[in-house]
Amino acid sequence: MRFKKFFYRFLPILAILGPGIISGSVDNDAGGIATYSVAGARFGYSLLWVLFLTTFALAITQEVGARLGLSTGKGLASLIREKFGVRWTTFIMAVLLVANIGTIAAEFAGVAAAMDVLHIDKAISVIVATILVYFVVTRGSFKALEKAFLILSAFFFVYIISATLAHPDWSFAVKSLVSPAFNFNKNYIITLIALVGTTITPWGQFFIQDYVVDKKLSKEDINIERADVFLGSFITNFIAFFIVVACAATLFTHNIPINDAKDAAVALMPLAGQFASILFAFGLLNASLFGAALVPVATSYVVTEAFGLESGLNFSFKEAPEFYGLFACLLIIGALLVLLPFVPLLTILFISQAVNAVLLIPILTFLYILSNDKKLLNGQANGKLINIILIITIGAIIVSSIAYGASLFLN
Amino acid sequence: MLYLSQMFNKNVINQGKTIGRARDLVVSDTLQDPVISKIVVKSKGLEFVVPIDLMEFVNGAWIVKAKEINKLSRDERDFYLVEDLLDKQVIDVDGKRLVRVNDIMLKKNGELKIEGIDIGFSGILRRLNLDFLSTNMRTITLPWSLIEAFDYQTGNVQLKLTQSKLNTFHPAEIAEILEEAGTKERVGLINVLNAKQAADAIEEADEETQSAILEQVTSSRLKNIINRMKSSTIADIIDTLNPFTSRQILKNLEQEKAKGVRKLSFFADDEAGGLMDNFPYQEMSDKTVEETLKNFLRKDSMPEAIIVVDSEYKLIGTVDTKDLIDVNSDTPLSDLVNNKHFVYEDTQFYHILKLFSSYNLRLLPVVDREKKVIGAITIDSILAKIEEEEEV
Numbered sequence: 001m002r003f004k005k006f007f008y009r010f011l012p013i014l015a016i017l018g019p020g021i022i023s024g025s026v027d028n029d030a031g032g033i034a035t036y037s038v039a040g041a042r043f044g045y046s047l048l049w050v051l052f053l054t055t056f057a058l059a060i061t062q063e064v065g066a067r068l069g070l071s072t073g074k075g076l077a078s079l080i081r082e083k084f085g086v087r088w089t090t091f092i093m094a095v096l097l098v099a100n101i102g103t104i105a106a107e108f109a110g111v112a113a114a115m116d117v118l119h120i121d122k123a124i125s126v127i128v129a130t131i132l133v134y135f136v137v138t139r140g141s142f143k144a145l146e147k148a149f150l151i152l153s154a155f156f157f158v159y160i161i162s163a164t165l166a167h168p169d170w171s172f173a174v175k176s177l178v179s180p181a182f183n184f185n186k187n188y189i190i191t192l193i194a195l196v197g198t199t200i201t202p203w204g205q206f207f208i209q210d211y212v213v214d215k216k217l218s219k220e221d222i223n224i225e226r227a228d229v230f231l232g233s234f235i236t237n238f239i240a241f242f243i244v245v246a247c248a249a250t251l252f253t254h255n256i257p258i259n260d261a262k263d264a265a266v267a268l269m270p271l272a273g274q275f276a277s278i279l280f281a282f283g284l285l286n287a288s289l290f291g292a293a294l295v296p297v298a299t300s301y302v303v304t305e306a307f308g309l310e311s312g313l314n315f316s317f318k319e320a321p322e323f324y325g326l327f328a329c330l331l332i333i334g335a336l337l338v339l340l341p342f343v344p345l346l347t348i349l350f351i352s353q354a355v356n357a358v359l360l361i362p363i364l365t366f367l368y369i370l371s372n373d374k375k376l377l378n379g380q381a382n383g384k385l386i387n388i389i390l391i392i393t394i395g396a397i398i399v400s401s402i403a404y405g406a407s408l409f410l411n
Numbered sequence: 412m413l414y415l416s417q418m419f420n421k422n423v424i425n426q427g428k429t430i431g432r433a434r435d436l437v438v439s440d441t442l443q444d445p446v447i448s449k450i451v452v453k454s455k456g457l458e459f460v461v462p463i464d465l466m467e468f469v470n471g472a473w474i475v476k477a478k479e480i481n482k483l484s485r486d487e488r489d490f491y492l493v494e495d496l497l498d499k500q501v502i503d504v505d506g507k508r509l510v511r512v513n514d515i516m517l518k519k520n521g522e523l524k525i526e527g528i529d530i531g532f533s534g535i536l537r538r539l540n541l542d543f544l545s546t547n548m549r550t551i552t553l554p555w556s557l558i559e560a561f562d563y564q565t566g567n568v569q570l571k572l573t574q575s576k577l578n579t580f581h582p583a584e585i586a587e588i589l590e591e592a593g594t595k596e597r598v599g600l601i602n603v604l605n606a607k608q609a610a611d612a613i614e615e616a617d618e619e620t621q622s623a624i625l626e627q628v629t630s631s632r633l634k635n636i637i638n639r640m641k642s643s644t645i646a647d648i649i650d651t652l653n654p655f656t657s658r659q660i661l662k663n664l665e666q667e668k669a670k671g672v673r674k675l676s677f678f679a680d681d682e683a684g685g686l687m688d689n690f691p692y693q694e695m696s697d698k699t700v701e702e703t704l705k706n707f708l709r710k711d712s713m714p715e716a717i718i719v720v721d722s723e724y725k726l727i728g729t730v731d732t733k734d735l736i737d738v739n740s741d742t743p744l745s746d747l748v749n750n751k752h753f754v755y756e757d758t759q760f761y762h763i764l765k766l767f768s769s770y771n772l773r774l775l776p777v778v779d780r781e782k783k784v785i786g787a788i789t790i791d792s793i794l795a796k797i798e799e800e801e802e803v
């Protein structure tokens with residue numbers, strides 16, 4: 001305790017640091033690992049420029065969310081409800097539910113893929129994981145889980161080492177970061193969309209704002225909070241860069257196809273050799289389980305709160321039946337989607353991220369309107385640069401979605 | 412029963428022609444008589460306000476009765492039902508919590524008057540035109556007299572009675588509302604409480620809320636509040652506040668208290684020094700019961716136990732206040748001392764907790780190496796500390 005106080009006194013940043021970095025780290029979840037791996041394995045370095053641009057888009061959308069939370073003390077769902085009423089809230093909640101069910105399914109697909117490496121059938125691993133997550137979240141301590149996750153997410157640094165050991169063409173990789181190349185091929189476009197959707201996520205947008213509100217951060221903390229979300233966004237995409245490079249230098253260069261999530265483990269071969277699969281499985285399992293716990297809780301919290309129902313883990317089942325009911329439903333639906341026969345895990349992991357991107361369009365639109373409300377934000381409304389980046393982000397998602405639709409017909 | 416959801420966003424018809432939509436209903440006097448006095452109409456992109464006497468609500472549309480529409484401009488002192496109340500959080504005075512307004516109930520009895528608010532899920536379904544799903548659902552409503560709404564411009568509470576109903580709230584109940592409310596509403600609520608109520612409520616709130624409030628209230632308000640708060644509470648959070656607020660607080664505290672806060676903030680909060688309050692109530696051992704009770708009359712609150720010291724201010728022990736009641740009024744305090752436990756400022760929480768539970772203490776003196784009293788730990792601080800540990 002004395003230690004903690006000492007640090008607060010000299011480094012007030014430590015008291016606040018967190019939401020941006022946590023939300024950034026969770027972005028590298030099962031869907032993230034899968035999407036980055038596919039991008040690197042199938043398209044080499046040619047999608048890295050997207051990663052470069054989404055770093056700024058992520059930093060800005062997170063900054064806007066954090067600023068809305070700091071300034072109003074209210075979550076995104078509450079603000080939409082108060083400003084736009086019940087109908088728009090219902091619409092946005094439906095959007096969020098669809099996006100998050102996809103994300104939850106992706107997390108369970110990650111669990112299944114990880115356990116598949118150990119030859120455990122997906123029916124068993126997914127059912128065990130569902131039950132485990134339900135009980136850990138409702139009976140256990142969420143804070144302990146959060147800490148364990150943050151420590152274990154150090155796993156991602158193995159990608160940095162592995163990428164280096166694979167001797168990639170660094171100058172080409174870095175050049176690719178800043179040289180946009182658009183390829184009118186449907187697989188290229190959908191991968192591009194998935195890359196955006198796995199980096200900037202609908203649930204992440206609600207999460208950052210709720211977290212800031214929960215911590216009761218105030219206007220005076222804005223600069224520290226900015227540093228936090230910028231750092232978080234940078235770290236997220238810094239790691240994503242190495243995942244893409246590691247996959248490009250191993251799978252893409254040697255023309256190894258990626259048909260199954262566990263094929264992505266090849267990217268860790270330069271570091272771990274024959275243990276690559278085990279290492280990959282461990283990292284994927286950690287990221288997936290945490291996501292599978294966090295996303296359904298966060299979703300139930302946001303949805304019940306938006307409709308004025310009791311919400312939160314502090315209540316008992318009897319006091320907040322809708323909250324726990326929704327939480328259980330989300331887990332079960334997510335798990336069932338993975339158990340559907342004939343749907344490859346990689347497809348779930350990947351497509352859910354693209355769906356996320358499309359569903360970002362309405363959510364970012366509301367974010368844009370709210371964050372330009374001068375009355376609401378009291379002198380902390382968006383500046384020009386932020387508005388431009390938000391509009392470009394929304395526009396880019398719309399354009400690429402249309403391009404994807406067009407490519408389906410033309411190719 | 413009429414509902415607001417069925418009356419706004421409806422067409423306004425003038426001589427058979429639709430001229431616009433009713434966007435909001437306006438109440439001029441929310442305090443005594445919540446009667447709808449005006450309607451906000453949006454017509455061809457323009458908004459104007461019309462007195463309600465000129466309109467009539469018939470079959471889901473507003474019909475203009477008058478020949479000439481008397482257009483008024485917006486009055487910021489008015490209360491706008493859609494803008495200020497619908498979908499917002501209000502204080503449920505009876506349940507002592509924050510609730511969200513799903514719909515507003517109106518009654519037509521000559522005038523159109525607010526009856527109350529609907530906070531149930533059936534209100535949501537009605538707004539979505541899904542009423543048929545709610546036939547078996549219980550509607551949950553609150554009468555207008557039992558809620559306090561916020562002014563959504565300023566966050567201030569619209570007190571409906573001169574003597575606020577918030578007086579019936581326990582500080583802990585207000586604290587819970589403060590923890591949940593948005594930034595503006597939180598400050599608005601603090602602003603309608605008197606300084607003592609505000610300080611008590613802040614004491615009961617969690618540390619994050621305490622910091623948020625102290626950072627946001629105006630400096631004159633800050634001064635009044637912090638001087639009524641316990642030094643130990645301020646000391647616990649002063650390092651997490653932004654440096655400007657910390658300086659403001661230390662500058663505005665009475666000198667002795669500021670010194671105490673500075674001193675306490677250097678102790679770890681799991682040691683006696685970090686848990687204690689300074690300047691506990693002390694009496695010399697030769698004081699009689701009668702003199703002691705007389706001194707009490709000059710205080711706002713009665714301590715649960717009195718610390719008894721000798722002429723050199725060294726600790727002798729404590730006397731439970733309840734023991735003063737049925738003894739001879741000229742008994743000296745030294746005869747009544749029934750507890751001689753004490754701790755030093757660096758004693759660990761674990762040992763302190765043990766003393767409290769083994770001897771059913773209410774108050775435990777903290778002394779320096781010369782046995783001079785430097786503070787006291789109350790059972791309240793112990794409970795607060797346990798609560799805080801539970802949350803981690």
